[in-house]
Amino acid sequence: MNSFDPRNAPLLAWVDGVESNAIDIADRGLAYGDGLFETFRVINERPLWWDRHLARLTRGAEALGIDMPNPTRLHIEALNCCEGAVDGVLKLVLTRGSSGRGYRPGEGRPTRILSLYPSPSHQEAVTAIRCGTRLATQPQLAGFKHLNRIEQVLAARECQRAGVDEGLLFDTEDRLASGVSGNVFLLRNGEWLTPLIERCGVAGICREWLLEQVASCRETVLSDADLDAAEAVFVCNSVRGILPVTALDGQSLPCPDLLSALRELLWRELPPLPAKDCTGAE
Amino acid sequence: MNSFDPRNAPLLAWVDGVESNAIDIADRGLAYGDGLFETFRVINERPLWWDRHLARLTRGAEALGIDMPNPTRLHIEALNCCEGAVDGVLKLVLTRGSSGRGYRPGEGRPTRILSLYPSPSHQEAVTAIRCGTRLATQPQLAGFKHLNRIEQVLAARECQRAGVDEGLLFDTEDRLASGVSGNVFLLRNGEWLTPLIERCGVAGICREWLLEQVASCRETVLSDADLDAAEAVFVCNSVRGILPVTALDGQSLPCPDLLSALRELLWRELPPLPAKDCTGAE
Numbered sequence: 001m002n003s004f005d006p007r008n009a010p011l012l013a014w015v016d017g018v019e020s021n022a023i024d025i026a027d028r029g030l031a032y033g034d035g036l037f038e039t040f041r042v043i044n045e046r047p048l049w050w051d052r053h054l055a056r057l058t059r060g061a062e063a064l065g066i067d068m069p070n071p072t073r074l075h076i077e078a079l080n081c082c083e084g085a086v087d088g089v090l091k092l093v094l095t096r097g098s099s100g101r102g103y104r105p106g107e108g109r110p111t112r113i114l115s116l117y118p119s120p121s122h123q124e125a126v127t128a129i130r131c132g133t134r135l136a137t138q139p140q141l142a143g144f145k146h147l148n149r150i151e152q153v154l155a156a157r158e159c160q161r162a163g164v165d166e167g168l169l170f171d172t173e174d175r176l177a178s179g180v181s182g183n184v185f186l187l188r189n190g191e192w193l194t195p196l197i198e199r200c201g202v203a204g205i206c207r208e209w210l211l212e213q214v215a216s217c218r219e220t221v222l223s224d225a226d227l228d229a230a231e232a233v234f235v236c237n238s239v240r241g242i243l244p245v246t247a248l249d250g251q252s253l254p255c256p257d258l259l260s261a262l263r264e265l266l267w268r269e270l271p272p273l274p275a276k277d278c279t280g281a282e
Numbered sequence: 283m284n285s286f287d288p289r290n291a292p293l294l295a296w297v298d299g300v301e302s303n304a305i306d307i308a309d310r311g312l313a314y315g316d317g318l319f320e321t322f323r324v325i326n327e328r329p330l331w332w333d334r335h336l337a338r339l340t341r342g343a344e345a346l347g348i349d350m351p352n353p354t355r356l357h358i359e360a361l362n363c364c365e366g367a368v369d370g371v372l373k374l375v376l377t378r379g380s381s382g383r384g385y386r387p388g389e390g391r392p393t394r395i396l397s398l399y400p401s402p403s404h405q406e407a408v409t410a411i412r413c414g415t416r417l418a419t420q421p422q423l424a425g426f427k428h429l430n431r432i433e434q435v436l437a438a439r440e441c442q443r444a445g446v447d448e449g450l451l452f453d454t455e456d457r458l459a460s461g462v463s464g465n466v467f468l469l470r471n472g473e474w475l476t477p478l479i480e481r482c483g484v485a486g487i488c489r490e491w492l493l494e495q496v497a498s499c500r501e502t503v504l505s506d507a508d509l510d511a512a513e514a515v516f517v518c519n520s521v522r523g524i525l526p527v528t529a530l531d532g533q534s535l536p537c538p539d540l541l542s543a544l545r546e547l548l549w550r551e552l553p554p555l556p557a558k559d560c561t562g563a564e
Binding site for chain 2: 009010013020023025029030031032033065089093095096101102103104105113133134136137140146147148149151153154157159160172180181200
């Protein structure tokens, strides 16, 4: 492959159960973003929150009409891919498989791609901006993690240009929706509030854990004014855990004890990332 | 590649100027649908409407911040790929290239993928339904042909289940938007009206040609009531040309002389497809 750049290569990759880093150009994942993905934190050869991720993948596959692979086989392949990984990130992509030209799904079998990456290093906090890029409201695709992610790419480019770590996204109807690479929570009167994921955005696994396990976390509709009035803000995902936002659009935001405590509570389930980039494989 | 199915294979494929039908699993076209595509009708080894397609690709690349390949090199590669093709379809995909994990674009070079397919066979007319799937309104992505096409796939599945050829799509704000695999025009008082492409949908090349060349064609905002009142309806794209819709949701629609005449006018520029599937290569 001509475009291959070893700096971007995963440590290990499997396509349909065979070690490979190539897929067919006729794969519908490439042609139309016709598929789903999940990103797992791996610790001591084990992908964390496996069942939660698989449940979301299954919901997404049902919504798109993609056949789910046998979950046991998928688990075995994932464990094979994580062999030797002390701390890493496992990415699982499920596409509708190859087909001829045209949107109409053919007879192809789904493609499953597993790849192992190094863990990113621990960050104490992130800086963020409100992104100009909006998330389109599309209830049919809200919640699951499909491969149509140009909006997130455009938002990430905004963050890159602004020299910040993260971005907060509103939907096209001016509701707070999400972070670029995770969900967003804000603190108000002792409660942690996060946007409902009904019209756009991904229902994150870390967000799900927090909503289930922490009484002070709940979903609601949030506006820009709510963000302005927030006593603290964090973004979260299932690799990085909770990341306090300590500057938003150049304005400092506090990181109160309540936030540090919540972060430490999550660490019991999802341990902090290593201090330096970890290759993930011994 | 394990998922490879020869029935879906293009006749010929080139990746970054080298004959190949594989791309890197870390390509952002697969990871996020982070790229664009164009589909050309090929006649006698020549991709039709090359300049128009390239202009749209360039607009899309600018919107996404993807570096355009040298257009002369791209044209030479396209002509190489079409060598020997009497009648065929050329697909050009341009992605942002490979990167590590994460939405933030890296340093990767864009990937260009060219593939040649057989021409579909000529159809006199199509049956259609109004699809339940809506197009989300996202002005930042409207007009160009990016790789985030799950909405079209879901709509195509609806057509498949309904046993019809095509689907008509409304946006999430109830405006008529598009066909599934082409643009839509309807006849009213001697005028051919097509939806504005400002909030969603692809600004098709055949649509562009009609709007430029035919005085009775114009863009406007259209509703379901306008569709109900239409005297005739067609969908069009740059491979199949104009396809009269002769049944919509089971109701017959006329194919008046005005429509046959418009179709024949287009044939001077974009000849009718062959009567049978054409392998496209001698």
